[in-house]
Amino acid sequence: MDEFCVGQRVQMKKKHPCGADEWEILRVGADFKLKCRGCGKLIMLRRREAEKNIKNILE
Numbered sequence: 609m610d611e612f613c614v615g616q617r618v619q620m621k622k623k624h625p626c627g628a629d630e631w632e633i634l635r636v637g638a639d640f641k642l643k644c645r646g647c648g649k650l651i652m653l654r655r656r657e658a659e660k661n662i663k664n665i666l667e
């Protein structure tokens with residue numbers, strides 16, 4: 609998997625409850641901070657979890 613960087617839009621395997629599966633990366637590090645492109649909710653994920661869940665980099 610390529611390196612992730614802030615500002616990328618990614619597609620996750622699991623859909624957010626709002627129905628969106630696109631997220632924007634706001635922070636990378638030991639934890640990733642992601643913003644849902646559907647509802648704007650922010651979540652934190654451990655790097656390993658994030659890497660496992662991200663299936664596509666959209667840009």
Ligand SMILES: [Zn+2]
Nearest residue numbers: 624626644647
């Ligand atoms: Zn959402």
